[in-house]
Amino acid sequence: xxxxxxxxxxxxxxxxxxxxxxxxxxxxxxxxxxxxxxxxxxxxxxxxxxxxxxxxxxxxxxxxxxxxxxxxxxxxxxxxxxxxxxxxxxxxxxxxxxxxxxxxxxxxxxxxxxxxxxxxxxxxxxxxxxxxxxxxxxxxxxxxxxxxxxxxxxxxxxxxxxxxxxxxxxxxxxxxxxxxxxxxxxxxxxxxxxxxxxxxxxxxxxxxxxxxxxxxxxxxxxxxxxxxxxxxxxxxxxxxxxxxxxxxxxxxxxxxxxxxxxxxxxxxxxxxxxxxxxxxxxxxxxxxxxxxxxxxxxxxxxxxxxxxxx
Numbered sequence: 001x002x003x004x005x006x007x008x009x010x011x012x013x014x015x016x017x018x019x020x021x022x023x024x025x026x027x028x029x030x031x032x033x034x035x036x037x038x039x040x041x042x043x044x045x046x047x048x049x050x051x052x053x054x055x056x057x058x059x060x061x062x063x064x065x066x067x068x069x070x071x072x073x074x075x076x077x078x079x080x081x082x083x084x085x086x087x088x089x090x091x092x093x094x095x096x097x098x099x100x101x102x103x104x105x106x107x108x109x110x111x112x113x114x115x116x117x118x119x120x121x122x123x124x125x126x127x128x129x130x131x132x133x134x135x136x137x138x139x140x141x142x143x144x145x146x147x148x149x150x151x152x153x154x155x156x157x158x159x160x161x162x163x164x165x166x167x168x169x170x171x172x173x174x175x176x177x178x179x180x181x182x183x184x185x186x187x188x189x190x191x192x193x194x195x196x197x198x199x200x201x202x203x204x205x206x207x208x209x210x211x212x213x214x215x216x217x218x219x220x221x222x223x224x225x226x227x228x229x230x231x232x233x234x235x236x237x238x239x240x241x242x243x244x245x246x247x248x249x250x251x252x253x254x255x256x257x258x259x260x261x262x263x264x265x266x267x268x269x270x271x272x273x274x275x276x277x278x279x280x281x282x283x284x285x286x287x288x289x290x291x292x293x294x295x296x297x298x299x300x301x302x303x304x305x306x307x308x309x310x
Contacts, residue, residue, distance in 0.1 A: 078164030
């Protein structure tokens with residue numbers, strides 16, 4: 001191959017990869033445009049009031065998305081609050097503590113959890129987890145932490161707490177498996193150097209965690225994306241009541257759940273347009289949350305790089 005042919009092949013490869021990269025942006029833009037066009041009747045009728053209104057009454061054609069936005073964000077961040085520390089601890093155990101004969105099968109089972117369909121999680125959550133939450137978890141929280149507004153009210157079992165728990169189980173294998181791979185990628189020389197300087201095992205692990213901080217944050221973003229868009233499992237355990245309450249015992253509703261539950265029941269064009277607008281709201285929330293998370297990863301990475309250079 002002469003120099004001219006090599007230059008042409010490099011140019012073709014460069015433009016081909018650029019085309020596929022731009023294709024992702026085009027697909028996202030087309031998705032947003034099509035959702036917006038179909039949601040336009042609802043947008044024109046309700047305007048910004050749709051996002052701030054709490055009323056959801058299909059009979060009177062009064063629609064407000066605030067309870068669903070609240071339920072989506074609270075259940076997702078509650079799941080992240082539970083799953084993130086557990087996932088990081090599991091990753092540390094698998095990389096630094098567990099012997100190889102435990103690490104390999106344990107890693108396999110964690111990755112297997114990520115492949116279980118959400119409907120299976122939902123059935124297990126409804127028939128096993130919800131009764132346990134109603135008879136054991138909620139009474140305990142109400143007895144010892146009932147002075148907080150988060151743990152008051154009737155003990156239904158189904159509610160925001162159950163949805164957070166089921167989501168945390170679903171996103172835990174994603175965050176744990178990626179965090180494990182990130183920790184494994186830390187150069188062994190980093191740990192050996194810290195141990196040679198007299199660091200304890202925990203101090204060496206802390207250095208490895210700081211080295212892989214951006215990767216763990218990236219895993220957290222993927223887990224959060226799964227939590228925001230999860231439908232069936234959450235629908236079966238959250239209670240599906242369009243209300244806003246500080247108590248985690250109270251039933252709630254999410255954007256994905258209301259779309260799944262009511263799309264087949266939509267009997268008017270406006271009703272369908274409203275549900276599509278809910279999809280648009282979920283689409284925008286996912287983009288905003290992921291953009292903020294990416295910005296956080298970039299800032300942490302930049303700060304860590306500046307510390308290393310200094």
